[in-house]
Amino acid sequence: MQTTHANTASRQVAGPARQPASLAVCTPPLARRPAARSCALHRTSEQSVSTETSQSAAHSERSLVFEQQRRFLLAGAAATWLSTLVQLPAEAANVSTVFVAGANGKTGGAAVKYLLSKGVSVRAGVRDIAKARASDLGKEKNVELVEADVTKSSEVLTAAIGNADAVIIAIGYGGLNPKGFEDVDLKGTKNLVDAAKKTGAKQVVMLSSLLTNGAAKGQGTNPNFLFLNLFGGVLNKKHEAELYLRDSGLAWTIVRPGGLSKEPESAVGNLIIRGEDTLFGRDEDPGREISRETVGKVLVEAVLQSAGKDKVVEIVSSKSATTPPVNEWFNV
Ligand SMILES: NC(=O)c1ccc[n+]([C@@H]2O[C@H](COP(=O)([O-])OP(=O)(O)OC[C@H]3O[C@@H](n4cnc5c(N)ncnc54)[C@H](OP(=O)(O)O)[C@@H]3O)[C@@H](O)[C@H]2O)c1
Known part of the structure; x- marks a missing residue:
């Protein structure tokens, strides 16, 4: 060029x-x-x-x-x-292809965009290939659409991950059946972790949530914890999935965001990134919301930055914060 x-x-x-x-x-x-x-x-x-x-x-x-x-x-x-x-950074991390589960979701889509901007090819895991092909995702170069319903057999998921260097899990149950969180957020994540081990992917990054460990950290009566866990116990299911990933023997990263906003980073605020069990969505915390655009960046940088492995990061944002340099994001 x-x-x-x-x-x-x-x-x-x-x-x-x-x-x-x-x-x-x-x-x-x-x-x-x-x-x-x-x-x-x-x-x-x-x-x-x-x-x-x-x-x-x-x-x-x-x-x-x-x-x-x-x-x-x-x-x-x-x-x-x-x-x-x-x-x-992508070259330095020796990452050329990343598989994204939930690539057509709002946060998964933000991660795909950021990967492409870094010159990384994407295997985009979707449930409905025809629907994805008709969406913006289907028009992107360097994106291969692959069928990946996480409730399906491990063969389907192994084939979907293929030769990807890393896996980003950005799925989340969005229906009305309380058992859905068990099937998708917990068992689906476990299925993906098992499949990643078979393919030889080097790292799995999981999109989780603030407060997944709330009960053990004195936040059992935090209104956010109670409200989010009320329907289907999503925080508990995600926490169980986190533990499964941490125990997998793969390099891992768990990204726990606050409330997700569809607005761009410029409208929502600058990144605040902290360590495990430090932010709980309380009024006294430095921020409670974060743009999905910012979350997408953090999911990807967890793969590209060498300090991004084997840790939990908690992220929110604030207009008054200054985004730290990217090579410091995971020094938490
Ligand atoms: N909303 C918040 O404030 C908040 C805060 C913290 C954490 N989170 C977590 O962030 C995650 C993503 O949120 P989002 O707003 O980006 O969600 P979203 O736009 O609804 O995306 C969810 C993705 O999960 C996929 N999915 C659902 N069931 C699946 C299955 N059986 N197999 C494969 N993929 C499946 C969906 O696929 P389709 O495209 O095929 O439907 C979709 O791509 C969720 O796990 C949520 O718990 C949310």
């Missing part, structure tokens, strides 16, 4: 100098300069202004175009260099 840019660059630099003056004057400028002005200058020289004035105008116009092209090329080279830097 860099070679192509370099070739284009040398062609663009050489171009204007070889053009006849009349052409150069009417060359559409690359930068902000309005095209009409160049041609208006040329017409003036044909009508009444002296040849000397016309040549001088043409000369300064050529210099201007040349300078604009030089700046354009420098900006292009800088962008290429920056994009190389942006992709470094």
Whole structure:
């Protein structure tokens, strides 16, 4: 890619100098300069202004175009260099493909977007391939849609994970049957962990929730704990799934967010990231909500950052917080 840019660059630099003056004057400028002005200058020289004035105008116009092209090329080279830097963490972590369970969900989708922005290919686990193909996910390059209902046999899930270097679990039961959390959030997560072990994936990152360990940490009467656990005991099921993952022998990361917001990070607040059992959604905590966009980033960076392994992180956000540098996120 860099070679192509370099070739284009040398062609663009050489171009204007070889053009006849009349052409150069009417060359559409690359930068902000309005095209009409160049041609208006040329017409003036044909009508009444002296040849000397016309040549001088043409000369300064050529210099201007040349300078604009030089700046354009420098900006292009800088962008290429920056994009190389942006992709470094994935290369450094030796991660080229990640499987995302629940890829068509709101948080799973945010993780997919962030993976793609880092140059990582995605095996997108979905329940309904046809539905996913018709969605935005189906239009993405470097995304392979794979069938992955987590209540199905381990063969289905092993095939879905395939050659992925890591697994991100972003599933969650969304129906009205209280047993759904047992089947999807608990057994489904266990099924995925078992499948990941068979495929040789290096790491499993699980999207969980604040307060999953609330009962053991003096939060049994916390209204958020009581409310969230009321229907189907989702926090208890997720906590049991967390323990299963931690015991699996795989490298693992558990990401426990506060209340998820569909609004972008810029509207919700900057990341606050803390260690295990430190945030409980209380009024005195530094934040209670977090954008799914931010959660998606943390799920992915858990794979890309070497410090992201074998730990629980709890995340919320606040407009008054300053997002820490990404290489410090997992120093908790
Ligand atoms: N809402 C909150 O404030 C909050 C706070 C903390 C933690 N959480 C947790 O965050 C997670 C994700 O939340 P979200 O808002 O992103 O949810 P979401 O948009 O509803 O996404 C959930 C995903 O789970 C998938 N799923 C459900 N059953 C499945 C099954 N049997 N097999 C495979 N995939 C299945 C869904 O697949 P389909 O696309 O096929 O439906 C969907 O992609 C949930 O586990 C939730 O408990 C939520």
